[in-house]
Amino acid sequence: MISIDLGSNSIRVAKFDCATKSNKQFFTKVTKIADGLNQTGKIKPESIQRVIDAIDEAKAKIAFDEPIYAVTTEAVRKASNSDEVIAKIKEATGVSFEIISGDDEAKYTLKAVASRVDILYPNENDSFVLVDIGGGSTELIFDYRGKVFSKSFPIGIVTISQQYDANIELIEQELPTLMSQMREFCDEIYQTHGKVDKFVATAGTPTTIAALKHNLTYKTYDANLVEGTVLKKPELDFYRDKLMSMSLEERIKAVGAGRVEVINTGVAIYKVLFDIVGIEQSVVIDFGLVEGVAIYHCNQG
Numbered sequence: 001m002i003s004i005d006l007g008s009n010s011i012r013v014a015k016f017d018c019a020t021k022s023n024k025q026f027f028t029k030v031t032k033i034a035d036g037l038n039q040t041g042k043i044k045p046e047s048i049q050r051v052i053d054a055i056d057e058a059k060a061k062i063a064f065d066e067p068i069y070a071v072t073t074e075a076v077r078k079a080s081n082s083d084e085v086i087a088k089i090k091e092a093t094g095v096s097f098e099i100i101s102g103d104d105e106a107k108y109t110l111k112a113v114a115s116r117v118d119i120l121y122p123n124e125n126d127s128f129v130l131v132d133i134g135g136g137s138t139e140l141i142f143d144y145r146g147k148v149f150s151k152s153f154p155i156g157i158v159t160i161s162q163q164y165d166a167n168i169e170l171i172e173q174e175l176p177t178l179m180s181q182m183r184e185f186c187d188e189i190y191q192t193h194g195k196v197d198k199f200v201a202t203a204g205t206p207t208t209i210a211a212l213k214h215n216l217t218y219k220t221y222d223a224n225l226v227e228g229t230v231l232k233k234p235e236l237d238f239y240r241d242k243l244m245s246m247s248l249e250e251r252i253k254a255v256g257a258g259r260v261e262v263i264n265t266g267v268a269i270y271k272v273l274f275d276i277v278g279i280e281q282s283v284v285i286d287f288g289l290v291e292g293v294a295i296y297h298c299n300q301g
Contacts, residue, residue, distance in 0.1 A: 003294035004070035006097060008034035008135025008158045009262065010204065011051060012290040013058040015066070018298035021115060023291065025062045029054040030258025034075035034136050034158045043079045048088050055093040069297050070097045073105050074136030074156060102152025106139045108292030113202055113285045114143060115295065120228045120283070126197035131273050132288065133157065133203045133266060140182055142189050142196060151185050157205065157266040168264045175272050183276045199279035202288045205266030206231065208255050210284040212239040218256035223286040232281045233274040240267045
C-alpha cells in the first residue's frame with residue numbers, strides 16, 4: 001500500500017510491505033506547508049503548490065498502483081482554509097488527505113515505534129515515553145505496555161521558529177514556559193503510574209542528529225544505521241554546533257534543504273524534553289507516522 005504523511009515541514013511517502021512490515025520504497029521532501037501560517041492563519045497557495053509538486057515527484061519515483069492512505073496533521077488542522085487545501089491537492093493529484101486529530105497522530109506513531117522498539121529490545125518489554133517532535137506539534141506518548149497515555153501539544157519546530165523569527169536565544173529562553181504544560185502532563189503521569197524505563201524519540205530532529213553522529217549526509221542517510229542510535233543530551237549541542245560550523249552549502253548537503261533553518265529549534269525542543277522526562281539518554285527510531293498509518297491499515301486487511 002501507499003502511505004502518505006503531510007506534516008507541517010515535510011511530506012513523507014512510503015510504499016509499504018504488509019508482509020514484512022517494512023518500506024519497499026520511500027520518498028520525502030520539504031514542502032513547508034506551515035510557512036506563514038502563524039501570521040495569517042491560512043496555508044498559502046505557493047505552499048499548496050509545493051505539496052502538489054512533491055506528490056508528482058513521488059509518483060515519478062514510486063508507482064501509485066496500490067491503495068493510498070494519506071493523512072495530514074497540525075498545520076492543516078489549524079488552518080482556516082483547510083478544506084480548500086485538501087480540495088486543491090485532490091484535484092491536482094488525485095490524493096485525498098484525511099485531517100487526523102492529535103490523538104490519532106499519537107496512536108498511529110506509537111503503533112510504528114512500538115514495533116521497532118520490540119525488535120531492538122526483544123526480551124525487555126520495558127515501558128517507555130515516546131516524543132514525536134513535528135513541524136507544528138509535539139506528541140508525548142507514555143506506553144506502560146498495556147496502558148497508554150498521550151497528548152498532543154502545539155509546539156513544533158516550524159511554528160516556534162516562525163513565531164520567534166528563528167532567534168534561537170529567545171526561543172531557548174521561552175521554551176521552558178511554552179512547554180510547561182508538557183512538564184505538567186509528564187509529572188501527572190509519573191505520579192500516577194511511575195517513571196518509565198526508556199525515552200524514545202522519532203521524527204526529523206532526532207533522526208538528523210543521529211545521522212550526524214554516524215557521519216551520514218542527506219543523500220547517504222541509512223535508516224538501519226539511525227534506528228536504535230542512543231543520544232545523550234550533551235550530544236545534541238555537539239552535533240548541532242558541528243553542523244552550524246559548516247558552510248551553508250555543507251549544511252544543506254548534510255541535512256537537506258529546508259531543514260537547516262529549523263534544526264536549532266528542533267534541538268532546543270529536544271533538550272527541554274530531556275529535562276521533562278528525566279531520562280539521561282534517548283533511543284532514536286526512524287519509523288514514524290507514515291509507517292504507523294500503513295501498519296494500521298495492514299492490520300485492518
